Amino acid sequence: MTAAVSPADRERYLDLVGDGAQTPAIDFALGLAERGVPPRDVVLDLVAPTQARIGELWARNEWSVAQEHAATHVSEQVVAALAARHRPPAGRGVLVVACVDGEWHALPARMFAEVARWDGWDVRFLGASVPGPHLISYLHRHGPDVVAVSCSVPTRLVAAYRVIEAAQAAGIPVLAGGRGFGPAARWGLRLGADRVAAGAGEAVEVLRSWPLPTVTGFDPLRESFVSDDEHVLIAKRNTQLVAAAMDDLAQRFPALGGYTAHQREATEYDLGQIVEFLCAGLFVDDPELFTTFLDWLRVVLGTRGVPPSSVDLVLDAYQQQLYDFPRARAHLAAGRRRKAG
Ligand code: B12
Incomplete structure (x- = not known):
């Protein structure tokens, strides 16, 4: 008989990982599996929601980066322990799972990889940030049936696109997943992935029902999904844009004058991220990418004592700088409107 993960189990697990208590957390997870919870459910209903x-x-600034790192390390060991304990025979084919270049969220991809392994795939897990050319040469050498590309932050979508294109050119079908591909992984479809899935559970169903296509190669005449290269030109101007916005902020946000060197550096980082997310949104031609990011940024800044209205000052500065980039201006305006609405 199968059992299920309860809300109390999740609370207990959060306490354990919050303490960085590796052995008790592993014992707790293995214990659930022994009591009849399928290992896949331990990963998807216990570890995954806890990580979220x-x-x-x-x-919300309630946990430090150090506490998050310690907890994530424990969750990685928990997934590894479950994988070592539960080893079904592989019969469905070879599946390569890799995070795209610059993508350091290996654990979400690992969770999907183990769930796929438990569903009968012979998985080769390549982990975090695999440089595109290295991934492609690995694919040529090992000739898997499918490559699954993971992206957790949308700023890595350009790297994801390069890999999708190159894998298909090598005749290997691509499954795209991870929260970076957006709601229902729709930006994965935009970038031409053969299949997409939002979660690992859905992904194994997709893999099961998918008569793996014979990919004949990337069609060089495939119509581009963006009409211009604003995202490229703006990405190149990132440093200049940040410097100009810092000058502008100094005039309009007097608190900046009292910032420490560290606070100024953190502000410059945030300003750079705004440009990166703007470029990602332009790349997939969807203003929702940028507005969702701004919603998130306002929460993050607000809990750290930075007035969320300061974001609008930055958007104004970028609007002025990017006067000859019509799509960028539309995305920036959507970011402004979202706050007003
Ligand atoms: C741990 C963590 C990290 C660790 C990752 C370590 C590791 N070994 O993975 C480190 C410290 C590296 C990190 C770094 C950063 N992180 Co981080 N991180 C997280 C955190 C807390 C947990 C990740 C995790 O394990 N998620 C759990 C799984 C279940 O997530 P999941 O995406 O839902 O995965 C499922 C599906 O997407 C699917 N799936 C995943 N991959 C694939 C692939 C395929 C092919 C398929 C089909 C399915 C599939 O399967 C999974 C199971 O169902 C998340 C919070 C979150 N909500 O995920 C933030 C989070 C993703 N990080 C965030 C941020 C901002 C960052 C940084 C930018 C922080 C910084 N300032 O440096 C950097 C970016 C680094 C980079 N370029 O990659 C934000 C992203 C916000 C945004 N606007 O996009 C989040 C959401 C935190 C938050 N709430 O604000 N992070």
Whole structure:
């Protein structure tokens, strides 16, 4: 008989990982599996939602980065222990799972990899930030049936696109997943992935029902999904844009004058992230990417004592700088409107 993970189990697990208590957390997870919870459910209903909660605790400044790192390390060991204990035979084919270049969220991809392994795939897990050319040469050498690319932050979508294109050119079908591909992984479809899935559970269903296509190669004449290269030009101007916005902020946000060197550096980082997310939104031509990011940024800054209205000052500065980039201006205006609405 199968059993299920309860809300009390999740509370207990959060306490354990919050303490960085590796052995008790592993014992707890293995114990659930022994009591009849399928290992896949231990990963998807215990570890995954806890990791999402950890993200919220970090975003609200209730957990430090150190506490998040310690907890994530424990969760990685828990997933590894479950994988070592439960080893079904592989019969469905070879599946390569990799995070795209610059993507350091290996644990979400690992969770998907183990769930796929428990569903009968012979998985090769390549982990975090795999440089595109290295991934492609690995694919040529090992000839898997499918490559699954993971992206957790949308700023890595350009790297994801390069890999999708190159894998298909090598004749290997691509499954795209991870929260960076957006709601229902829709930006994965935009970038031309053969299949997408929002969660690992859904992904194994997709893999099961998918008559793996014979990919004949990337069609060089495939119509581009963006009409211009604003995202490229703006990405190149990131440093200049940040410097100009810092000058502008100094005039309009007097608190900046009293910032420490560290606070100024953190502000410059945030300003750079705004440019990066703007470029990602332009790349997939969807203003929702940028507005969702701004919602998140306002929460993160607000909990750290930075008035969320300061974001609008930055958007204004970028609007002025980017006067000859019509799509960027539309995305920036959507970011402004979202706050007003
Ligand atoms: C741990 C963590 C990290 C660790 C990752 C370590 C590791 N080994 O993975 C480190 C410290 C590296 C990190 C770094 C950063 N992080 Co982080 N991180 C997290 C956190 C707390 C947990 C990640 C996790 O384990 N998630 C759990 C799983 C279940 O997530 P999931 O995406 O839902 O995965 C499922 C599906 O997407 C699917 N799936 C995943 N991959 C694939 C692939 C395929 C092919 C398929 C089909 C399915 C699939 O399967 C999974 C199971 O169902 C998340 C919070 C969150 N909500 O995820 C933040 C989070 C993702 N990080 C965030 C941020 C901001 C960052 C940084 C930018 C922080 C910084 N200032 O440096 C950097 C970016 C680094 C980079 N370029 O990659 C934000 C992103 C916000 C945004 N606007 O996009 C989040 C959401 C935190 C938050 N609430 O604000 N992070």
